[in-house]
Amino acid sequence: MPVGxxxxxxxxKKVISLEHPDIRRSLIMIGGVGKSTTEAGTVFGKxxxxxxxxxxxxxxxxxxxxxxxxxxxxxKVADASVxxxxxxxxxxxxxxxxxxxxxxxxxxxSVDTEDxxxxxxxxxxxxxxxxxxxxxxxxxxxxxxxxxxxxxxxxHGVVYExxxxxxxxxxxxxxxxxxLFNRLWFIESY
Numbered sequence: 001m002p003v004g005x006x007x008x009x010x011x012x013k014k015v016i017s018l019e020h021p022d023i024r025r026s027l028i029m030i031g032g033v034g035k036s037t038t039e040a041g042t043v044f045g046k047x048x049x050x051x052x053x054x055x056x057x058x059x060x061x062x063x064x065x066x067x068x069x070x071x072x073x074x075x076k077v078a079d080a081s082v083x084x085x086x087x088x089x090x091x092x093x094x095x096x097x098x099x100x101x102x103x104x105x106x107x108x109x110s111v112d113t114e115d116x117x118x119x120x121x122x123x124x125x126x127x128x129x130x131x132x133x134x135x136x137x138x139x140x141x142x143x144x145x146x147x148x149x150x151x152x153x154x155x156h157g158v159v160y161e162x163x164x165x166x167x168x169x170x171x172x173x174x175x176x177x178x179x180l181f182n183r184l185w186f187i188e189s190y
Contacts (some may be wrong), residue, residue, distance in 0.1 A: 022154050022158070023154070023155055023156035023157060024152050024153065024155070025136070025152070025153055025155050026150045026151065026152045026153075027044075027046075027055065027056045027136075027150070027151060027153060028054075028055045028056065028148050028150060029044070029055065029056050029057060029142065029148065029149055029150070029151040030047070030052050030055050030056075030057050030084075030148055031145050031146045031147040031148050031149065032084045032085075032146050033057045033058060033081065033082060033084050034057075034058050034081055034082075034142065034144050035081040035104065035144065036143070036144050037142065037143055037144065038058060038081075038141065038142040038143075038144065038151075039138070039141055039165040040138055040139055040141050040163075040165070041137060041138065041159075041163040041164050041165040042058050042059075042137065042138045042164075042165050042166055043058070043059045043134050043136075043137055043164060043166050043168075043176055044057065044058055044059060044131075044134070044135055044137070044151070044153055045058075045060045045130070045131030045132055045133055045135050046130065046131060046133070046135040047129045047130055047131050048129065048130025048131075049128075049129050049130050050129050052129070053130075055148065056131070056135060056136070056151065056153065057082065058081065058166065059082060059131065059132065059134055059166055059168075059176070060082060060087075060126065060127030060130075060131030060132040061124065061126055061127070061132045061168070061172060062077045062078050062080070062082055062083070062124075062125045062167065063077060063078050063168075063169055063172070064076070064077055064119045064120065064121060064122060064123040064125060065077055065078050065107070065121070065122075067119060068117075068118050068119045069118060070118065071116035071117055071118055072116055072118070073111050073113050073115065074108055074109070075091070075108060075110075075111075075119055075125070076106075076107060076108050077107050077109065078107065078167040078168075079107060079166065079167040080102050080103060080104050080106075080109050081104045082127075083099055083125075083127070084099070084102060085101060085102055086098065087127055087128075087129070088127070088129065089109075089125055089126060089128060090125070090126050090128060091117060091123050091124075091125055092119070092120065092123040092124060094117050095117075096128050097111045097112075097115040097117070098112070099111060100112055109125075122169060124172070133179045134175075134179035134180050135155070135179075136153030136154055136155040136180075136184075137153060137159055137164070138151055138152070138153055138154075139152050139153065139154050154184065155183060155184070156184065157184060157185075158184070158185045158186075158187060159184055159185075159186060159187070160186070160188075161173075161187065161188050162188070164176075
């Protein structure tokens with residue numbers, strides 16, 4: 001093992017520490033988002049606008065998995081658990097619309113009929129509250145709750161790229177790594 005590198009096991013599969021330990025911070029995750037269990041290794045975004053500013057949620061970014069050539073009000077996405085009713089989102093470069101329903105089981109969300117629009121396969125669905133920029137990575141699993149709750153995040157250190165549990169396209173993962181540049185370093189293999 002190289003000098004100055006130590007390995008440790010944690011709930012977050014494995015974390016590598018280079019002389020300096022990783023920095024963790026407990027923040028408040030908004031209620032009503034996430035899967036039944038938000039897994040360790042989930043990338044979180046920090047909300048920068050609205051009444052929940054300063055709180056976190058699973059990264060406010062997913063993508064369309066079924067194209068809609070004609071204007072539609074219900075869309076299938078890779079991970080609807082990052083969304084909640086009332087969220088303002090954009091599909092690709094479209095205008096901001098408000099979510100009226102979320103089906104986490106079937107990974108769909110709906111908007112009002114007057115907000116119907118088309119969508120191409122792999123179009124980004126981006127939350128407009130600032131949580132689409134990566135802030136940290138969860139270090140332990142978290143049970144879903146309709147109320148706000150604390151979540152410990154690693155905000156500085158080294159993590160394994162394969163341990164990231166969000167459903168993201170390769171280009172989205174690249175953007176996440178850029179958001180976290182100089183705070184979190186990603187290693188490709190275990």
